[in-house]
Amino acid sequence: MYSDRSATMSEAERSGSAGMHRQPNAAPLRLQAAGRGAAGLLVWPLLLVLAACGDSQGSPASAASPADPAPAPAPPPEPPPPPGSDPPEVFGYRVVREFPHDPAAFTQGLFFHDGFLYESTGLRGESTLRRVELETGEVLEQRALLPQFFGEGAALAGDYIFQLTWEAEIGFVYTRQPFRLVREFRYSGEGWGLTFDGEHLVMSDGTDELRFLDPNTLRQVRTLRVTADGEALPQLNELEWIEGEIWANIWTQDRIARIRPDTGEVTAFVDLTGILPRTLALQYPEMDVLNGIAWDPENGRIFVTGKKWPKLFEIELVEP
């Protein structure tokens, strides 16, 4: 239903500010030293190496005297499970605090930086990039996309905000504050979610594959197939890098997948069923699916919201 793929003229071209970044051989942006979440702070998941059981050396059986009846042979040790074969754990949640959220914001990208939320909203004619005050939901700065663009994922890398569009195969790069468009980039296929792992932009496109892009060249450096319990997990949507994991909304589901960035294995789900009170659905009939994860690394806060949801929630996980 959103089949307008003819929108090839960029926002910058139309706004007349394209000259500075339309040169085909323009040098790539050099990002300043990455802030929080930089590679030096990367916390890769620990691999737990389980000591093998059933080693008979030194066991009490070997100390038996020759007069004792021969001990029954020890059963062979269980072979270790192959990597990725464990079913993902399912975490619950607890709402720590609720914040107001613009019920007109069709949330497609969400991150938290230095005390403020940053949000990319979708729908043609309604798409924006905005800086939002957490406590009040007030929009402090907003930049509208041209009506042919459907805003999607957004992420901060260094001092630049990267924003995807759904089908136009164009991404935008802005200075963080104020929002000044400094560059465009192209990619093939659809743009859905975006986050930054401290080294690369991580992008989803609606499939089970994540793409890793160099934030300086915007070139793809690798891809990652995401699986849950050995099965491909498609419809990966809004993303967030949280302490060495990629968290992903699953489109149309109230679940977030927690993904190992090295193997693509989903180690756990967060089940957010019921987080939005049903009574609000009557009051806000345009509410759409859960979409939007933001992480405040300084205070260890997780925020979630959805498309045209009137609320944004700070949550804590509840152990399975």
Ligand SMILES: [Ca+2]
């Ligand atoms: Ca996010």
